[in-house]
Amino acid sequence: MDQTMNSYHEPVLADECVQMLATAASGIVVDGTFGGGGHTRRLLDAYPQIRIIGIDRDPDATANAPDDPRVRVVLGNFQEIGRIVADELDSSHGGPGTVDGVLLDLGISSHQVDSAARGFSYHKSGPIDMRMGTDVSQSAGDIVNEYDRDDLRDVIRRFGEERFAGRIADAIVDARPIDDTTALASVIAGAVPAAARRGGHPARKTFQALRIATNAELDALSTGLDSAIKLLGPGGRICVISYHSLEDRIVKRRIASGTTGCVCPPELPVCGCDQQLELTDLGRFRPSAEEIAANPRARSAIMRVAAKVSA
Ligand SMILES: C[S@@+](CC[C@H](N)C(=O)[O-])C[C@H]1O[C@@H](n2cnc3c(N)ncnc32)[C@H](O)[C@@H]1O
Structure with a gap:
């Protein structure tokens, strides 16, 4: 920089x-x-x-x-x-x-995305947190590990506009519990077909969705x-x-x-x-x-x- x-x-x-x-x-x-x-x-x-x-x-x-x-x-x-x-x-x-x-x-x-401990980055290993402030009670990890499959798919689809939301939700549910951002990113990457992996990191849209949902x-x-x-x-x-x-x-x-x-x-x-x-x-x-x-x-x-x- x-x-x-x-x-x-x-x-x-x-x-x-x-x-x-x-x-x-x-x-x-x-x-x-x-x-x-x-x-x-x-x-x-x-x-x-x-x-x-x-x-x-x-x-x-x-x-x-x-x-x-x-x-x-x-x-x-x-x-x-x-x-x-x-x-x-x-x-x-x-x-x-x-x-x-x-x-x-x-x-x-x-600062928030670069701090691994805040959990916003799919490039850095950290807890799946993503809370912007202390006013937020539920972390992104709670959504990842506790939402039922359909609710998880809806979050990923609605807030990430991710066309593979259903496949990603299935992969996350199968891999639970997931407690690290890079582990989550690789589960997501494995659910996105190789042919569709253009236009950025395959976990980008899902991470965006989890962040938006966590912080309303x-x-x-x-x-x-x-x-x-x-x-x-x-x-x-x-x-x-x-x-x-x-x-x-x-x-x-x-x-x-x-x-x-x-x-x-x-x-x-x-x-x-x-x-x-x-x-x-x-x-x-x-x-x-x-x-x-x-x-x-x-x-x-x-x-x-x-x-x-x-x-
Ligand atoms: C893109 S950064 C702003 C950077 C700032 N304009 C600067 O030049 O340093 C967005 C900031 O907004 C805060 N934020 C996001 N949503 C908020 C909300 N609903 N209420 C208060 N702060 C919020 C985030 O915590 C973050 O610090």
Whole structure:
């Protein structure tokens, strides 16, 4: 890795994010996925007047809080962004209110995937854990060793979009108990037909599925997006960086529903649908070839940005 890169996590699409949050330069931004604080640091450098509330569910991440009076970092799930921010604004800014920007940089950090003991990696031997934070009780190992075959297949199919989910679930059930990530990866690899082993490691999709299920990531995203949009003041912006199609689909649909105003037939004298225009779609951004060359983990990233049009 480039020596100038952040060893905890190199922020993805950071220039684009800083640019899109210029409207919050002298306001409050919530970094809902603080991680190594890479995006936060870039915002602090660019905008001297900015204030940031950082949230992460992983205590390893909240330990990275910079020594800067403009930042507060809180341990929590961005699913509860409304309550967390209300508490922070209450104590530090004299009362509840709105914010000017929200950033969600989804998934896991390089630090999490590179720490064998966290169990996220199919390349490194470790316990099958995958819990992002202490708020999660069930580990991925519990799913692997305790779910019945059909439930396991459904998790792998739904959250991994893995076409061999049934065969993989059978192989896992036959090999139980499995307590090591690399042992699990080889059971999965043995269940995927050789002819289909193109496009990455054969365990990639199943590991993604187990991680998403363990941390209820998609529920957190749906709830967190709604709450984050509610929290924005007029003109406030939300930037969401996704790394796979399941995440991006949720973000894309939520922005699309916010950009659709009243859908009543024009002949109706009064609106009966109660659907109000809430957001302006400011587009989507992909990493440049240079960014991907410097940081291959940016490869699949897509950032969608929207602005709040009404309170
Ligand atoms: C891709 S990393 C963020 C990296 C960060 N932007 C940086 O530049 O260092 C994602 C982080 O979000 C955290 N995370 C994921 N889902 C979360 C949730 N629902 N609530 C709070 N934190 C979450 C993970 O623990 C991880 O630290």
